[in-house]
Amino acid sequence: TTSKVVEDTIVSVVEELLASAEDAVLAVGIGAAGFVAADRATVVFAPHLSWRNEPLREALSGRLNLPIFVDNDANAAIWAEYRFGAGKGESHIVLVNLGTGIGGGILIDGAVIRGRFGIAAEFGHMQVVRDGIRCECGNRGCWEQYASGNALVREARALMAAGSPTITDHFRSVVGNAEDITGPLVTEAAKQGDR
Numbered sequence: 001t002t003s004k005v006v007e008d009t010i011v012s013v014v015e016e017l018l019a020s021a022e023d024a025v026l027a028v029g030i031g032a033a034g035f036v037a038a039d040r041a042t043v044v045f046a047p048h049l050s051w052r053n054e055p056l057r058e059a060l061s062g063r064l065n066l067p068i069f070v071d072n073d074a075n076a077a078i079w080a081e082y083r084f085g086a087g088k089g090e091s092h093i094v095l096v097n098l099g100t101g102i103g104g105g106i107l108i109d110g111a112v113i114r115g116r117f118g119i120a121a122e123f124g125h126m127q128v129v130r131d132g133i134r135c136e137c138g139n140r141g142c143w144e145q146y147a148s149g150n151a152l153v154r155e156a157r158a159l160m161a162a163g164s165p166t167i168t169d170h171f172r173s174v175v176g177n178a179e180d181i182t183g184p185l186v187t188e189a190a191k192q193g194d195r
Contacts, residue, residue: 002050011063027067031076038118047136078105102144149183157181
């Protein structure tokens with residue numbers, strides 16, 4: 001199953017990192033792209049993966065001989081920024097995590113706010129367009145359908161398929177046809193000046 005492939009990949013990466021670690025590793029932290037339950041062990045729903053009520057910590061605990069902590073990827077990111085990065089020294093932070101979708105994190109008085117069900121800052125799944133584009137989460141008009149990596153790819157494919165003059169000749173020569181457009185290709189085209 002897809003869940004097993006993702007779990008195998010996580011175990012493989014952790015084992016690779018453990019083999020090259022110069023210091024003792026005390027625990028494994030997993031930032032999962034999805035709704036992580038308040039128990040911080042279960043991925044309730046992952047819009048871009050096949051996880052549905054996935055007991056991720058339990059699934060990995062028999063394969064990795066270290067304590068395992070699971071959290072939403074944006075919650076993990078905001079905690080890292082608070083402890084070691086751009087938010088160091090701040091006590092109130094809001095983070096918008098832009099990638100395949102849009103995630104978010106909220107930190108108030110030095111504590112990550114997870115909400116009653118563990119999914120407080122899922123900004124990408126806030127409806128911004130009534131009856132808009134269908135989202136992987138099942139709703140319509142979610143923010144990430146208009147401003148995420150997936151949205152940029154969808155827009156670039158539509159523009160190229162329509163023969164839009166906004167797609168540069170350089171981009172056309174690199175890609176070939178609309179179905180070959182990927183997020184990294186859109187990013188590279190933007191870096192090279194493709195509006």
